[in-house]
Amino acid sequence: VTSNTRDTRWLTDEEQAAWRGLLRMYAQITTELNRQLIQSDLSLQDYGVLVHLSEAPDGQRRPFELGEALGIEKTRLSHHLTRLQRRGLVVRRPCPTDRRGWLVRITTAGRRLLTEAAPGHVAAVREGFIDRLTPRQLQSILEVSEAVSSPGR
Amino acid sequence: VTSNTRDTRWLTDEEQAAWRGLLRMYAQITTELNRQLIQSDLSLQDYGVLVHLSEAPDGQRRPFELGEALGIEKTRLSHHLTRLQRRGLVVRRPCPTDRRGWLVRITTAGRRLLTEAAPGHVAAVREGFIDRLTPRQLQSILEVSEAVSSPGR
């Protein structure tokens, strides 16, 4: 289907170290952040959804917009929204301009919970990630994320 | 517990863009890689465990070593090893030098599957990640992962 073993361009030591480092870092930091957020009864995914909604006009967005912003797929988001709605943190209503779709809105309770959680979460992101990096490294992360997750996807 | 809203050091636009970019990138690329690997009946986590075992002396490692290398916690790894063992890709045996623990070894079947999957997986990692980055950006990723996931954890 693709290439066979002989003509595979294997990763160099540097490439391998960077790639494995990324996987390891992500696993560790998300574990930490989830543990911290659970104090506010939120997961990192919950937080992401609520933040994006809270920044939208009227606190509303289409699911597919949310999915693109978060980099997750529609099925996962749909289940997630169902859970958030069951908890009263978001509501769904039919989209007036596209009858295939919906609008998701953050509720007052959702905003309240987000506001309560934000200081602790931001502090944890700073301590575990941001404040460990130089401005140059931060800039690199942004560049990398754009190079990797923007174009043909 | 931590800080209140007033004295929180919120993220700057650059910091926020970098952090959100990382989360989004990770979600997208792992989705892709999992889809590719499933052709070989492996997940990205399966692949990680098998690779680390395959590189170890005698193809063996202690679970806690694996967990540290992958950045995941013992509970998750334990369940994971149980599934891999059920599929015949690894085996567990009591550790002779520490009677609290185990040694996990990759089986012949595990090595065979890994060998089959590797070319396609490496090609996907190249196409989706490595080959989109400059050497300088790769270097930054490694630095960042070390700054974030090494010290006090």
Place this chain on the structure above:
DNA sequence: CAAGATTGAAGTGTCAATCTTA
């Protein structure tokens, strides 16, 4: 008591199938 590791229950994510409208 801490470290290495496992287990079961409950929560979360993925795949395939399905539905409706553009």
Place this chain on the structure above:
DNA sequence: TAAGATTGACACTTCAATCTTG
């Protein structure tokens, strides 16, 4: 037909509790 979105079954992850040895 493709796009937006949902659902159910199954697979994976997390938490809390537990067990055994250092």
